[in-house]
Amino acid sequence: MSHPTFHEACVARRQLLTPGMVRLTFAGAGLAAFRSTGIGDEYVRLFFPDPASGELVLPEIDADGHWTFPAERERVRYATYTIRRFDARAGELDIDFVIHEGGLASSWAQAAAPGDRIVLNNPRGLYEPPADLGWQVLMADATGLPALARLLEQTPAHVESRIVIEVADRAHEQPLPPHPRAIVTWSHGTGNGLSASALDRQLAQIPRGDGVGYLWAAAEQKVARRIRTVARDLPAFEGVPCKAVAYWIAGAEKRAPGS
Known part of the structure; x- marks a missing residue:
């Protein structure tokens, strides 16, 4: 799936960078509409399927960026991460995950295998140095x-x-x-x-x-x-x-x- 707000991607590769960090490379047709801000610290929210049912529940986001959750808010499983690399030509995106005990995203990343899917939203960056x-x-x-x-x-x-x-x-x-x-x-x-x-x-x-x-x-x-x-x-x-x-x-x- 892919639309202006959400983009589906699948794990293509994984690389253990250090004992405390793993890099997952994501790819897939869903990234074709993804547009990087170009800002070095840009981040996205990653939405994960329920591990038991496989169901992936997303919030509704209006034109002003306001989120509306379903009645069972906990069904929306997400975490926020910065993008280490985005290659629009190759259709690939790297995210580095800190390895630690517990935590939705770290646990998911440590077990992730090629083909596992996530959904991510549009990025936003915060780094804004003076022009000079x-x-x-x-x-x-x-x-x-x-x-x-x-x-x-x-x-x-x-x-x-x-x-x-x-x-x-x-x-x-x-x-x-x-x-x-x-x-x-x-x-x-x-x-x-x-x-x-x-x-x-x-x-x-x-x-x-x-x-x-x-x-x-x-x-x-x-x-x-x-x-x-x-x-x-x-x-x-x-x-x-x-x-x-x-x-x-x-x-x-x-x-x-x-x-």
Whole structure:
């Protein structure tokens, strides 16, 4: 199925990227009408069929984007994820899933096999740097790593990027797209539900760049809030636009922006 709001896709391939992340490549005729925003942190909602009955229930979405759920709201099974890659010519879309115990999407992704279907809606992106960007700071825990990698991939060569990523340990690091002006710092054993996040402390150590700056971060809800608060009080980030997004909530299922 495919129409202006929803697009059906099937698992074509799977790849274990690290012990903590699996990539599923989706394909199928239903992606023919899918249109990427082109924004590096664009996200979609994935709708899953009921594992027992195989029934897939979708909400109704009006022209203004408002959702209407059926009376049994729990029958609409969905989660929100960023798109790592979309190839319109090949008709393929990659989504990277953090592997963890419990959670609708992670459990589904760990068991997914070629041919398994999902439905996704139209994407939306949040990254919106100034037009004359000279430098940026990109920060993320494991859940924000796919979006951060795509953002770096799309960053113009002249833009200086300071990047901080926290993961469980060295085995969870991933090769990032090469960039001539990127400085990358990996933090091990912090955030990600393992211990206190180090992102706010790392932010305080980053000097101001030349020209117009931008701060983007994706992490647990309280961590994202803390980053916004810390940035407001740092002289290096005075007047710097900040987009710090909650990709999940401690104690709840992992999620991505807007869910």
